[in-house]
Amino acid sequence: MTQNVIDTSKVYFIGAGPGDCELITLKGYRILSQADIVIYAGSLINHDLLQYCKEDAACYDSASLNLEEIIELMKDGISAGKLVVRLQTGDLSLYGSIREQGEELGKLGIGFASVPGVSSFLGAAAQLGVEYTVPEVSQSLIITRMAGRTPTPAGESLEAFAAHQTSMAIFLSVQEIEEVVKRLNEGGYPLDTPVAVIYKATWPDERKVEGTLADIAAKVRDGDIRKTALILVGKFLGEEYHYSKLYDASFSHEYRTA
Template sequence: MKKIYFVGAGPGDKELITLKGYKLLCQADIVIYAGSLVNPELLDYCKEECKIYDSAVMDLMQIIEVMKNGVENDKLVVRLQTGDISLYGSIREQSEELKKLGIEYESIAGVSSFLGAAASMGIEYTVPEISQSLIITRLEGRTPVPKLEKLELFASHQTSMAIFLSVQNIDNVVDRLIEGGYPQDTPVAVVYKA
C-alpha cells in the first residue's frame, strides 16, 4: 500500500523546491496542489499522465477522497502545499482524516517564504547586537491567535519578525507593531512571491 506525500512547494520560485520534493513531483501519478498559493510552473515537473487537482475548488473531504482513491489504486499521491508544510500548511486536518482511514503519509520539508524573502532581499534576520531571534507569526483572522501571541506583545521583544497572512490588514499591523514598541523608522519589507 502506498502512502501520501505532503510536499512543501517552496516560496514561489520554481527552482526553490527541495530535490526530494522535485523527485516526488516527477514520479507522481496524482498531485493535489494548493491553488493560487502554489506556483503552477511546478506542475511542469509532473509526468504527462499525472492527474492534477486544484484544491482551491475542493473541500477537505473531496481532497481526502482523491487521496484515498489514489492509495487504493496503488498510485503515488503528492499533496503540494505552499512554502514549508510546518508553517500555516493546514496538513494537520488532512493527516487526521488519513489516520482515521489507516492511510500512511510522509511530510517532505519545503523552503519557507520567509527564507525566500530574506534571500531575495539579501538580508539576514539575525544580526549581532541587533537581533538574535526571529518571531514567525500572523495577525488573527478567521483563525484566532492565543492571547499571549498578540502582535503588540511580540513587538515588545524588539527582534526580527516574519508576519504571514496579514498584508490585507497592513494598517492594523503597523499600528500594533508601533503600539508594541517598534520605532516608526523600523525597516520593513512587504514581500510577494519571493
C-alpha cells in the same frame, strides 16, 4: 538507499517552495516527477511546477475543494495503488493545514510522509540580501500573523510580540497593513523601525517595498499590494550591524586558535 524508496501506501506532502520553480528540493522534485495523482494548492503555488509531473499524471486543484473531498481523492488513489502527492506552498510546517489532513488520513489507516520545502520567509530574506539574526542586533525571529478569520491564541498578539523588538516575519496580514503598523507601534516598535514588504518573493512578478513603520502603509497602498506578501520588521533591516565572532581573527574556538 532506503530513503530513496517511494512507498505508494503513503501520501507524500511536498513543500513546493516560495515560488521559484528551482527552489523545490531535489527530493520533492523526484517524488513529484513520479506521482500518479497530484493535489496542488492552486491559489498559492507556481503552476509551472506542474511541468515536473508525468504527462499522464492526474492533477487536481484543491482551491475549490473542501477537506473531505481532498481526503477522498487521496483515499481513492492509495486504494488503486497510485503514488499520491499533496503539493503545498512554501514549507509544510508553516500555515500548511497538514495536521488536519494527517488526522483524517490516520482515521482511514493511511500514512503520510512530509518533504520539507523553502518557506517564503527564507525566500524573502534571500531576495533582500539580509539575515534575520544580526550579531548584537537580533538573535531571534518571530514568525506570526495577525488575527483574522483564523484567531490567534491569547498571548500571541502582535503587540505582545512587538515588546521584544526582535526580527519579525508576519504572514497573511498585508491586507490590513495599517492595523499591523498600529499594533506593532503600540507594542513597542518605534516608528523609525525598518520594514520591508515583499510580494510573491522569488516569483517572476515579485515586488519589494521598503520603509519604516511611519510610512510603510502608504507605500504598500501606493504599490497596490493586497495579498501574497510578507511583512518583515526589525532592526536587522537597518544600517546597524556587528561582525560575528565566528570569523574574528582574535577569537578562538574549537577549530581555530587566535
